[in-house]
Amino acid sequence: MAATYRRPATGSDGTHERRFAPRTLPDQVAEELGAEIVSGRRKAGERLVELDLARDFGVSRGPIREAIRILERRRLVELLPRRGAYIKPVSLKSVADLFNVRTALSMLAVRTMATTPVESYIDTLARRCAELKAQVEPDDPIAFARTTTRAVKTIARGSGNQLLVELLTDLADQTVWTTIWKSPLDYQTPEIRRLSADLMASTLKAIRQRRPNAAVTHLGELLEGDRDRALATLSQIRGEAFDLSALAHVDETGAAPTTIAGSARTA
Template sequence: MNETPSSPGFQPLDREGLVQTVAKMLSKAIVTGQLAPGARLSESVVARELGVSRAPVREAARLLESSGLVTYEPNRGFFVRQVSAKAIADLYEFRIVIELAAVKRLIRTWNDDIHAALSAQLAEINRVATDDFDMLTQVEADLQFHRLLCSGSGNPKFLTVFDQIATETEFSIMVIGRLYDDPDRLAKTHEPVLEALCSGDETQAVDAMQYHIGEAQRLVTEQFRILEEGKTPQ
């Protein structure tokens, strides 16, 4: 078998690295709508277009299945997941459980480094909250704020679980096309959360986070119900 020469400055991808690379490419195609909900994920087509064998594509699809982006149907293959209002409501309900638990720990582990990281990310959310940036960039900035919350809690399990559902959250928002009419509103909704954390009051912080995610749950679920009724999202 002929070996593919590596590019200067790059290391050849091992099997795991190749699978992760394919998974990231497919994930981006799904989240951005290049692969629409319900579309079949043809292993042979993807493998041919990427210039790889079918095996890493199949393994990548399994990873996307575990992250909630695709489903597998016996004897038919992988399909981009069809998202429902109920599934989204369930997803956000799970996020509330995980992130409220993370916030309770975060209050106890709070320090200047965590404060600086969250403040910087809030500034980034505000920076991209304009029409000059696409929605994916804005959603990624939003989710990074929540990722930092889980990371700062000191319990790595919170971060692991959050990362497993973050892509599914991103996908659900991208399907409806927006969360708020004004992207600046997305940025502003994070400010009470950071203020509550800075107060050091656990009850205040939990209430702020519960309202923040609960309001997102209401808005996203409402938009999906509109889509299910065949109407144009408001």
Template sequence: MLLSEQAGQPAATKIQRPATLRESVIEAIQELIVSGQLKPGQHLVESELADLLGVSRQPVREALQQLSGEGWVDLHPGQGAFVHVPTVEEADQLLAVRALLETESARLAALHADEDGVKRLRALCARGIAAVQADDVDAAVATNSELHALVTALSGNKVLAELTSQVARRVRWYHTPVARRRGMASWEEHTSLIDAIEAGDERRAAKVMREHTEHTRESYMAQREKEPVQPAPKPVRRRRRTTG
């Protein structure tokens, strides 16, 4: 039977292809940036990244090109690649969009979350509190991302979950520098959020999430004002010497 004759029948399951080397390198470099191991404005040397990741320079070069198009890396002719320095405006815009998406996620989660979902949220919250008490910033940031992702999943809205996932990694990038400053207060807010979700109080859940995301935005802006990051210098063209 021809494919054209199969209209109306259930679509065949697509074959999952393994990640290419370039995709794996992109993922690894993004994670280095998000975790703060590569700082905003830092010069990215292809040979050093290749040695660090155990690959040749070619996939690193290809990865940097793609990351440049996605706003993670800045390429300066004559100087090389640098970790992108988010402007205050772009960070503010992204965190504002995040607040809108996650506020709605929390509201819907209060309507649709079941007992098991609430139990999983409580477990993540306990893990996050333990990470803060141990001063393990990386674990706290990772657990924070898991908790927010679960709230979105519990909303039951797949489109909302997809949109939220598109900004989640960049949100984690902005959250990492302020995670220690937010400290236990962030997890107290998480606890209030889970209480509202468990009670099925959609208005309360939305309010807590809106205030929670706003506190993170304010902390990030204060951090940027306290420790401004300078972009990489623009390349300077050298004049050729002329002979008389």
């Protein structure tokens, strides 16, 4: 059942509230709990007690039970027989790995689309680029991130590779990908949003010109910058050090990743 709820106040003055989009209650609870796990507000090994969560969220135990199952699919929670649900460790490296896998799939998609595109999706990508341009000045980084994700999905569909589309969908549905964007991790200034919008527009131009290497370069720069800024923000939120210089990146050929410190990028 689609519904919304208002979580009890949590701010020091007793007035802080969280509001959710009109989605199912289990989805809403899962997103909130997941965000708390990823940010470190809930620790690895902590037991999730349905009765306590139902009271905290102001819902019945049914939606809580379903939310926990959603978090299990996203690899954030482990369900142990006769013991209950426990939070699994979520390292910044595992988040980086998720970004890298998604980027590698996206590189294959954009190379294929720039070589033999499904023509109708070029127009769709152009609309996504226009949306990104319009979202540069408004201060809504999460909306910008959503549009960027939709643009990447358009590129996947435009590649004509249905398995690739399904893999990217599974990454969103069965990992922490959706959860980590519950809070603004990137695109927090107009300058960053403008750079990202320009890189997506350059990707579109390269696709139209059938220049796969250039398309890979532009989209790779966008997604790797996205990854690095998101991880830097998560590192700060969690109070954990993370070596960004050791992160892998894909070169313009879409070859196996190398480290930033050990290679030069090809323009």
